[in-house]
Amino acid sequence: xxxxxxxxxxxxxxxxxxxxxxxxxxxxxxxxxxxxxxxxxxxxxxxxxxxxxxxxxxxxxxxxxxxxxxxxxxxxxxxxxxxxxxxxxxxxxxxxxxxxxxxxxxxxxxxxxxxxxxxxxxxxxxxxxxxxxxxxxxxxxxxxxxxxxxxxxxxxxxxxxxxxxxxxxxxxxxxxxxxxxxxxxxxxxxxxxxxxxxxxxxxxxxxxxxxxxxxxxxxxxxxxxxxxxxxxxxxxxxxxxxxxxxxxxxxxxxxxxxxxxxxxxxxxxxxxxxxxxxxxxxxxxxxxxxxxxxxxxxxxxxxxxxxxxxxxxxxxxxxxxxxxxxxxxxxxxxxxxxxxxxxxxxxxxxxxxxxxxxxxxxxxxxxxxxxxxxxxxxxxxxxxxxxxxxxxxxxxxxxxxxxxxxxxxx
Ligand code: ASP
Ligand code: MG
Numbered sequence: 001x002x003x004x005x006x007x008x009x010x011x012x013x014x015x016x017x018x019x020x021x022x023x024x025x026x027x028x029x030x031x032x033x034x035x036x037x038x039x040x041x042x043x044x045x046x047x048x049x050x051x052x053x054x055x056x057x058x059x060x061x062x063x064x065x066x067x068x069x070x071x072x073x074x075x076x077x078x079x080x081x082x083x084x085x086x087x088x089x090x091x092x093x094x095x096x097x098x099x100x101x102x103x104x105x106x107x108x109x110x111x112x113x114x115x116x117x118x119x120x121x122x123x124x125x126x127x128x129x130x131x132x133x134x135x136x137x138x139x140x141x142x143x144x145x146x147x148x149x150x151x152x153x154x155x156x157x158x159x160x161x162x163x164x165x166x167x168x169x170x171x172x173x174x175x176x177x178x179x180x181x182x183x184x185x186x187x188x189x190x191x192x193x194x195x196x197x198x199x200x201x202x203x204x205x206x207x208x209x210x211x212x213x214x215x216x217x218x219x220x221x222x223x224x225x226x227x228x229x230x231x232x233x234x235x236x237x238x239x240x241x242x243x244x245x246x247x248x249x250x251x252x253x254x255x256x257x258x259x260x261x262x263x264x265x266x267x268x269x270x271x272x273x274x275x276x277x278x279x280x281x282x283x284x285x286x287x288x289x290x291x292x293x294x295x296x297x298x299x300x301x302x303x304x305x306x307x308x309x310x311x312x313x314x315x316x317x318x319x320x321x322x323x324x325x326x327x328x329x330x331x332x333x334x335x336x337x338x339x340x341x342x343x344x345x346x347x348x349x350x351x352x353x354x355x356x357x358x359x360x361x362x363x364x365x366x367x368x369x370x371x372x373x374x375x376x377x378x379x380x381x382x383x384x385x386x387x388x389x390x391x392x393x394x395x396x397x398x399x400x401x402x403x404x405x406x407x408x409x410x
Contacts, residue, residue, distance in 0.1 A: 002167035003035040003125075007135065007157035010044030011174045012231035013077045016084075022172075023084035025234055026130060030090055035125050037164065039135040039157040040081060042073025047150070063108035067137075067147045070109075071097070074134035074153070081132050092130035095120070097137035097145070102156065104138035104146045111138055111146035112214070113155065116163035133160060154215035162222035169219070169226050170238075171211065176230035177239035178203070178210055180405040181256040186396050188406035192254060194240045194247055199254055202346045202380045206257035216241060244348050252356060253347035253403040258392045260341045262292070263315035264372065264384060266307040267322065269332035272299040276329070277306065283325050284310075289318045293342070293375045293382065307373060309384065312338060340372065341392040344382040345399055357381045363402040369395050 006026070013019050022040075029036055041047075050069050054061050078094035085092040097104075101117025124131050135153025138146050148155050154171055161169035177191045178200070195203075197220035204213040210228060219226040219241060229238025244250070270276045277296070284291055294308040310318045315336060322334050350356050357374075360381050364371055369391055373384035385391055400406065 001033045001035070003037070003164060004029060005037045005039065005157050005161040005164070005166045005169045007039040007153055007169070007171045008041065008077075008231055009153070009171075009173045010041040010046070012172055013040050013081065014044040016080060019077070019080045020084045020087070022231070023081060023088055023090070025231075026085065027088050027090055030130060037121065037125075037131045037133065037160055037166070038081065039133050039153055039160060040074060040077040041135050041153040042077060046073040046076065064144065067108050067145050070147050071134070071137040071145050074136050078132045078134045085130060085132075090130055091128055092132055093124050094132040094134075096134045097156070098139035098143070100131075100133050102133070102138035102159070104140060104148070106140045106142070106144060106146065108144075109147055110149045111140075113138060113148070113159045113218075116159060118163055121160075121164060148214070149212070151209065151212040152214070154212035155218065158215040158218045158224050158226060161224045161226075162218055167225065169224050171215075171226070171228045172231035172234070173210070173228060174231065175210065175228075176233055176236050177228055178241075178255075180254065180408055181396055181400050182258075185258065185393055186256065186400050189400070190405060190408045192239050192408070193237070194242050195254060196244045196247060196348045197241055198244070198379055199346050199348050200241050202344070202377070203255055203257050206259050206342065206344050206346070206380075206382070211241070247348065250349045251347055251408060252349040252353050253345045253405065254408070255346045256344070256396050256399045256403070256405065257346065258341055258343045258396050260387055260392055261312040262309045262340055262342050262384075263312050263318075263336060263338045264307060264309050264340045265315070265318060265322070266305060266335045267331050267333075268305050268335070269303040269330070270306060271330045272302045272304045276304070279329055280306065280322070280325065283321050284318055287317055287321045289314045289321065293373055293384065295373050295375070309340070309342065309373070339387050340384050341387040342382050342384055343392060343395045343399070344380055345403065346380045348379055350379050350381075359402065360399060363398050364395060367394060367398045369398075 082094040104111035135156040179189045181189045183189045200216045226241040227238045292309045297305040371383045
């Protein structure tokens with residue numbers, strides 16, 4: 001008998017039929033004698049709809065009120081699931097984040113979990129109940145409702161698993177695991193049996209929206225046994241997210257990813273003196289712009305050019321900030337392009353092998369794909385390339401083929 005935490009995503013609970021399906025699946029675990037804690041997302045589309053409603057106001061609504069609104073989506077799912085389990089004769093209890101005591105920081109819409117109260121959980125588990133907790137939400141010490149950022153239900157599940165010392169945390173979603181690349185973009189992709197936390201984090205930051213990044217960080221920090229699997233084909237093995245030393249086999253490259261929601265910004269002729277970069281990037285940070293891939297050119301005549309990428313939906317905001325700055329400090333021009341994509345290769349084994357970046361560049365060159373910017377980490381190489389003409393798709397397929405990811409499973 002084990003303590004298992006399961007999370008079901010929005011599509012898994014999108015209507016009452018699907019909720020009944022989930023209840024059946026939970027019953028099979030209960031029948032096998034396991035203690036169960038379930039986290040659910042809002043029915044698919046509900047959070048988006050709530051956000052759309054708030055766009056009709058002239059002013060951007062206070063984030064506190066956004067959280068009061070957005071937290072209602074998950075409340076629908078927990079109640080329906082408790083009713084479905086009731087139908088099957090399985091005692092259960094639904095809890096909002098505040099009812100359970102998921103204690104967070106007060107950063108509305110992007111709160112972080114500080115700790116989780118486990119007294120109620122223990123009591124209800126001892127009483128033989130399945131616990132159903134609303135994902136994505138928590139409460140501050142002052143009693144304010146918070147949410148954890150889009151996709152945050154994964155983080156609720158892993159944090160609950162960490163707090164209760166659960167034996168396993170399963171994330172049920174609409175894909176049956178983590179693949180070597182997005183199967184909609186690339187042919188001959190393979191499902192990975194295992195992936196390291198660090199690889200998963202890199203892939204998540206590259207736009208592979210399988211898991212909320214914070215959930216992977218918590219799993220790594222607390223050694224939570226984590227798996228991603230399909231809520232439709234529940235008999236299929238998913239992908240385990242593990243520590244590097246738990247890998248059965250390590251690969252130099254395990255995945256190819258492409259983020260098409262980026263934009264490139266260049267600033268020309270910044271004065272080459274201490275403080276220039278600070279002014280630019282502090283101003284962007286103050287405006288909540290997420291900056292990635294910063295490249296500063298070699299200086300000439302005491303002038304520097306700096307290029308960087310930002311998320312596509314933050315480019316207007318970033319340009320506004322920079323144009324304000326242009327009047328205050330020396331720079332000759334600001335340019336931007338939204339015709340860019342970031343293609344990356346990721347692999348835990350990259351740390352200990354050479355020539356990986358060179359091979360990536362040569363594959364792109366052979367396919368006549370120009371590299372506009374490059375950045376690397378210990379386990380990742382990313383290149384900015386053009387987005388038009390299906391170039392991202394072509395690049396991904398070429399890299400997937402060249403690194404033989406189609407043969408990764410033997
Ligand atoms: N319902 C929230 C969202 O759509 C949280 C989640 O699904 O994980 O972002
Ligand atoms: Mg999700």
